[in-house]
Amino acid sequence: MYDVTAEVRTDDGSTRVVCSVPLPVAPEVVWDAVATAEGIASWFVSCAMEPRVGGRIVQFADPGAADPTTGPEAAAEAMLTATVGEITEYSPPTAGAPGVFAYVERDWMGEGVPVPPWETSCEVVDDGEGGSVLTLRSGFGSGGELAGQSVSGSVDGWAQALTVLAHRLTHRPADGVVTVDAATDPVDETVPELWARVTSQLIAPAAGVGGHPGGDAGGGAGGNGVVARSGEVGGIVVTESEASRTLILSAPVDGMLELFAFPAGETHEDAAGRAALALRVYEYVDAPGGDGRPLGAAAVDVTPTWEAPRWRAWLEGLIGA
CATH class of the missing domain: 3.30.530.20 (START domain)
Structure with missing residues (x-):
């Protein structure tokens, strides 16, 4: 894509x-x-x-x-x-x-x-x-x-x-962007184990919706155009790698979401067997003072629709925390 x-x-x-x-x-x-x-x-x-x-x-x-x-x-x-x-x-x-x-x-x-x-x-x-x-x-x-x-x-x-x-x-070139980061506490699983469990709940095939399932809708990162939905959050997967997905969101906000698992521990040995789940949301909002022309420097200080605690609760729901 x-x-x-x-x-x-x-x-x-x-x-x-x-x-x-x-x-x-x-x-x-x-x-x-x-x-x-x-x-x-x-x-x-x-x-x-x-x-x-x-x-x-x-x-x-x-x-x-x-x-x-x-x-x-x-x-x-x-x-x-x-x-x-x-x-x-x-x-x-x-x-x-x-x-x-x-x-x-x-x-x-x-x-x-x-x-x-x-x-x-x-x-x-x-x-x-x-x-x-x-x-x-x-x-x-x-x-x-x-x-x-x-x-x-x-x-x-x-x-x-x-x-x-x-x-x-x-x-959405004339929109501003407000970002939110959230992450869970570590769990006693490897990154592949946690990611497999999360994606089994989140990803569902959707032929003909937003891309071509099984194809390369995400350029160099290999997105596969499937629907991802859990609770109030849903969208179309446009890029993916071994432990991450990028979605064009359809709910609860307009924007994009990067979801990923990562090793989490105070030492290398600890991190090898522990992982956490995180996200970064890019929500599109009206840019204060915008005049409809394309914006490059688009980050704005606006209250997001969902703030970090609510996104963290959604992440915890995915891992059963």
Whole structure:
């Protein structure tokens, strides 16, 4: 769906995932979506950044962390598991040149751990027909087992995230986005065991609805166009991987939902046998002050229809907690 492509490339000794997606909006809109904190938060994860070369970019991807926007204590707690990078290029698109935004994360496995720097870039090119092509590259300037495993493990996540971005910019480009994160406590199951139990309750075949069951409706992530429904929550699956699904929601809100299981434990050994269930919801809302034109930086401070406790209760219902 949306012609999202994602693959691992090894060129000149480097190892990177390369993703591309055409988008039906101008380069300036795409730039605001991928190179501002409000834009990144509307399709990827909560983010804070200094939009300049040498500035910091902080991304809050831990599903169990506190919401960093709720106060100083929560922000300090969220920083414990955030990833911090340095912006190395920040060139907005012009009539004669693409936009390029790039950053490097040097301590992505924890402070002081000797790992190669993880480099990510977004290039926004005018397609000459009123739209744009976004190309994202993320990985290492070197090879090796660590680089290969880390990059391979990021392919599905990037493809799913770009599908979230493409869906809004295609169908709801003038809407704002309010996001909600929620997660359960860990249970004594492996990630595959928990995920199999959850999906057996949630997923039901739906031939001819929203996609092609068994086909590839989700670009690089392999969505299969089935209905997912449990209680008041329902939608169409558009991407999937081993332990995650991305849905276009039909209820209880308009928007998209990323549902996933993850290893949860204080040590590596503990996490191997324990897992939790989490979600991130991107709800489409009227943008305050919006004038109907496409928005890139779409994250807004609006009360969501369902706040985190209600989504957490839904997750707990899926795992029988």
